[in-house]
Amino acid sequence: MSKKNQTHVVDNLWCIEENRFNQDTNKHFEGLFTQGNGYMHVRGSFEEGLRGAAQDEEYMRMPANVTLEQPRHTKSKWGTFIPGIVGKHPLLKEEIINLPYFLGIDLIIADEELNMEASTIREYKRWLDLRDGCLYRSLIWETEQGIDLKLCYKRFVSMEEKHLCLQQVQIEVLSGEGILDIRCGINPEVRTNGFNHFKEVLTEDNNSEYICTKTITDGGNSVLMLSGISASENICWSRLTQNQRIFFSGSRLLKAGDCLEIQKVTSVVTDRDLEEGTLIERGEKYLKYFFKEGWEKIYERHSRAWDSKWLYSDIEITGDDEAQLAIRTYIYHLIRANSENDSRVAICAKGYAGEAYFGHYFWDTEINMLPFFIHTNPQAARNLLMYRYNTLEGARKNALENGYEGAKYAWEASVTGEEQCPCWQYADHEIHITADIIYAMYHYVNSTEDIAFVRNFGVDMMVETARYWVQRVDRNKDGYYELLGVMGPDEYLPITRNNAFTNRMVKFSLEKTADLLQKIKQEDAKGYLEIENRLGLKELEIEKIKEVAEKLILPYDENTDIVPQSEDFESYADVDFNAIWKDRTKPFGNFISQEKNYRSKALKQADVLELMLLYPDDFTREQLTNAYDYYEPITTHDSSLSASVHGIVAAWMGRMPEAEKFLKKVMDIDMSEEKKGAAEGIHIANCGGLWQMIVYGFAGLKSAMWCDEIQLAPHLPDKWTKLEFTLAWHGKRYRITVTKEKHEITELY
Template identity: 50%
Template sequence: MNSDLNNWIIKEQNFDINKNKHYEGAFCQGNGYFSVRASFEEGLQGAGQGDIYERSFKSVTTEIQRNPISKWGTYVPTIMGSHPALNEVIINLPYFMDFSFSIQDEKLDMHQSTIVDYKRELNLKEGTLIREFIWIPKDNSCKIKLKYIRFASMEKKHLFVQRIEAEVLEGKALLSLESGIDGNVTTNGYNHFTEMNTNVISDIITLDCKTDIGNRVMELCNLQSKDINFNIIKDEKKILYKGDKAVSAGENYVFEKRSVILTDRDLEDGDLKERGLNLINAANISYEELYEEHRKVLEKKWGISDVKIEGNDKHQLSMRFSIYHLLRSNNEDDPRMAVCAKGFAGEAYYGRYFWDTEIFLLPFYIYTNPKAARNLLMYRYNTLEGAKENARSYNCNGARYPWQSSLRGDEQCSLWEYADNEVHITADIAYGIWHYFSATKDYDFLINYGAEILIETSRFWRDRVDKNKEGGYDLINIMGPDEYSAMTRNNAFTNRMVKFNLNKAMESLEIIKGKDEEAYKKLWNKLSISKEELELFKEIAEKLPVPMDKENNYILQSEDFEDYADINIQGIWKDKSKPFGFFATQEKLYRSKCLKQADALALTMLFKKEFTLEQITNTYNYYEPITTHDSSLSPVNHAIVASWVDNTEHLDKFTDYALALDFNERLGGAEEGIHIANCGCLWQLIMTGVAGIDTAMNETSLISTKTSLPKGWKKVEFKLIWQGKTYKIEAMENYTRINEI
């Protein structure tokens, strides 16, 4: 990838079929309401999108995905389907970007046709994807230069705009084109549509479908060109504009396509057909006007979220790449959804929400868009009943948030070791609530929503702990963030987060009592809180251990970690281009001192001030050599902690690795979607690592304690919002300057 325009544009200079799927994910576009993978409008020969096959639930880290060269993706996060093996999954919706040219019997194809001067560019600043090339048909009748421009409107959230420009450079030919909506798509090899109908309304084509859980989706398209008249061809699953034009050298043609997507789960009321027609008619203004209103919305978002890096252009572009995906995947207006683990750029994680939301994504939104941060937490409040049902299924009271959550808030994960044991997510949500409150002082949220979650989750922990013979409490059979240690005793990360959850439940009640006595009484009665219950919360919080190796002064990942077997990681790991998990069985991983990610370091990242610099350094030095970094969350976590302990070699190494994860085409990291948690944590690296600014969880005021620039970086500049005020941050070689603006 190359860059220009002051490091805002990512370029694909040559088409390589083996890298196509990576670019489909990396160049994904969206506006929060919907996202689309960057598949070619005309598709690719041999890359069928309606294949039926069986996908079972397994570890995505080591799973080999289908669709090796191309996978279309059109996703509305609130539209899910029911899969017989995978439970509730996001649905790949009909493909409205369809647009293809043909000459004689040759359909334009990037892999099969003769293509010269190919380039494709994603403009991060303006959210546009531009593709240009010259097509020489096999009959050598002509040369046609084609330019495709498209964007998902940030202003009109249901609208996708395409513009295709054709210039005939040489010769003449009969140019045929087809453009429409293709409903021949499956999701993870499964057909989620029970009904599909196509229709024509004046010059607008429509496709209406019903999903297997009863939701309706409607797509409408309008294709315009002053030079060609179109016929409309339709069948049950596909509807097309079709036209022909005799073209000659020196002629230019422009085609503009507006597409609208809407569903019966939208927040707006009204009949789908009526709403759809109103939406597409509202888009009947000039392309320039549509583009400008879209650009202005993005300009405002970039105004608060941009990070400027001087000294390393590659890192600058990669950082903006990460922020771009954080911006386009978030819907700040719909509290029924969060941001899925692949940033709605692929199906690998089924469109589900993990602990990533509160720990890795939420801080970016807290400090750049508090409204969006609140909305993410409102999703957790709106799925609280599902979390209560989940707790009851484990014979517990309160709320137990699922490891993999979807629309309802009940457990979607089919693998028992994660669903049963990776319970830290429940306390992670409590941490996210308190982080948001600490940074915003949003008392309305705490009083009306946050405190209730804190109490109900604490009730779950009250039942989940076991009382031991000494009168203390243990958490047994626990998987922490390190998923290669599945059944541990007193995992340090989980235990500390549970203690935090319990303490903040009690503190929230005291804050509400001091702020609004009536609200306090109302909450007390609504939840039937008792003093005895709160005393038990306090007792558990005090007696639940966070294990330490006192002799060597570092955090024990779990109380029983030293009982695990040593393992020859380097001897087993034959090919470093693949995760370590490919070479060691799951059973072997579960009994060995081998980490997918170091959750003891994740603990220090969240509770930095609770540990001495020596303890953090010793913890880092002990676990890093036995960490495989098979988790995409691991490298950037290590970069943050490395900046604190003055390990400049690792700061540089892990920063580069994290920035390259989805950005570097050679790694192919974006094939199945964006590692969106890595994007969010990269922003945290800028704040807490590079600029040395502790979060509102650790500091009551905005201060920098240490500046750590990676090698070659001369200056970093960004903005953040802290308790309602906006600040400009400038991190330089030896200090960080903070100014209110």
């Protein structure tokens, strides 16, 4: 038995806690308590599920604006995700598949079933320990027959043995007696967004030591789940099936004072794993490993793996426990969601903690999350960029699909890199992502000095995307290049002309490409020849890239000193926000038709401010202030990518009350029990946003993109007395300590 469990004290700087069960917030906690290790992820659902919350309802989910959608499942949605295991939805394109639920442990005593909604429960507490990703639940269950049981659940998805999930439940009889029935199973009655992606579910029955479910997906993958079980007292287990479910069933008479501990271990392997051996061999291997080593050893290794993650990732805030817990929660999810050993996948928009956004990858990965990895785990950052390199072929197909040569990165990508966004206005027009990726790569390279990455991989991405851009631009009468038909970061204006953010990103990308090619040509004739051969590169192309880079319009209004979001921004209609936005606790988009929204000056999210955040040296302080003062009042922050950007800019300007308001907003997005933001998954970009807000905003770190030395210009929130974190920077690690009075930068090694 785990001693840690018995002696556990909930540390409010390291644990997110739920103190009473509430049907309304259950889904939120399922999302918030998601556990994972990069390889697989499980939502924080109860072992026994919730009565009446069917997980296999089939319906046709329509493409829509996800931000404004009313989610279908109100009480509970299980989630078992393996990045890369995707299937084709008829409307939503390729989506991550919600796999069979292997966490099931049902308890029945004297014919009464544990049911969080109906049972009499007291001293309920559930918490996720962020240090080691262990999820706990403790409660006292008073049955109608007068039997009182104290239950303590613990579970973790091993950070070290990526294929293992360990669960335990301790049952202590406080009073009464009765026969306890236990069912521990695997349940394939799960649908993803109402769709059945399981072509076949096989229950293999050739070994009595475990139960086994093999799922063949419509994406062609095989996923094998094996569960084994052990108990502290002698229980005779039988293996049963019910429809497609399979489970161990056992029972034992319990009397007052009895203690029983059940352990369930599940190994999950797929045909996508980069390992040798058949599924069954590998699945059994991990299971046997558990039974050989035992809970404690597995836990120790898991715990150490988490420690090593936290070593360079943690941010310590003194004076603001709420912010302390929030940043640790967000960092926890960033670490968990990242598959650092598999560059065939990236981090999806919901951090593999829900079905919303279909497991797709957006620009968020590069722009919102990557800086965290660059400065805490450069290898992981590299891996995320490698995902883009690995899906270059898909990007080529996207370009071709749109009638262009070269490569166009998908607005929403999955395993192939081909466009998965089901709504054309985003897929066709949010083209900035293609340049964002090049920007992000340089951010990584400038921070790490990993020049080889550009030479070995980046150059292909750069040349191919540049090829796309030189065809995507239109030349106007004055000989300048324009980008027409563009949606910038602000998704409430679908088709604009010369979006400032997009054009600047493209200009950067083309300049870097032309410079790089020229440099390689000068320095490495052989290398250049290889590139020429590999990519069929022509000298004329480089000239064209240069020309477009030079002559691409960057909109700017001299009269007002305001950078317009797009050249035609002024032509959109002003919005009477007070008249329309009746309830500001709900998204603005719920109060306006898309039609009206699309012709109005109401921003979903930071657009020009995002530009200024990424190119701080391009703009004067006045321009920054002007932009903030102009755009903030017309920005709805309906997107979770918005608040952190505004918070950073507010901090830069020293407007701390505003910065703190945005800090609160950023924290509330997934932390607020009232807002229930994590119900459909974690807003993982906003997690990176909070990290950036603290590091770039409050510590005032100048982006490694634009300087070689660490430069800080801190503006701490009022009650923060100290801020500490570690930065990976040019191959070294630095400890940053910021107080109101001063800041220190200490080299660690």
